[in-house]
Amino acid sequence: MSYLLILLLLLVCMALLDARWKLFLFARPGPAAAVLLLGTVFFLAWDISALAAGIFLHRQSPLMTGVMLGPGLPLEEAFFLLFLCYQTMILFTGAVRLLRLRERLAGGRGPQ
Template sequence: MLLLCCMALLDARWKLFLFARPWAAAAVLALGTAYFLVWDVAAIAAGIFLHRESPLMTGIMIGPQLPLEEAFFLLFLCYQTMILFTGAVRLWHHRGTLRRKGEQS
């Protein structure tokens, strides 16, 4: 949860994703997280993923063999990916702008 807050602070500072286009970004996050949750459920049904008890986990399950922490992890994974992607695109465009200004002088 703390890492999600840190990602949100980065996003707010640079307006990279949720703070740039809130509705579109929320839809992307929801769809991405849902996609990976469905993937996890399929892997659990196939016997690939199994939940093991740990004292570091809440113990709250949102489905058979699917802990609450997995949903937060997938949300963080999607958010982090979009922050990295939009940040890289912005940096790429910024470098291109600087390069063009250097060619004009």
């Protein structure tokens, strides 16, 4: 259960950063939600394929809820993948914003 609570806390932290700077979901909610959904589904499909091929294995842990979405696929994995996709988009949009700001600031200077 601890792992799920940590993941939920991290998702809240990402949402707070997003809300403050309007980087992703708070900038364009519809397209951003679609990207998060598609990314999470893509990585869940990847995990399912890897589980079927015997590449990934699930082991019980007292830190997890024990709720399984499928054979070898714990509930926490879906939240981890959602967090991973959200974090990636926050980092990407934040980096793009910083690079644009840097270009604007550098554009006002003459050659050095």
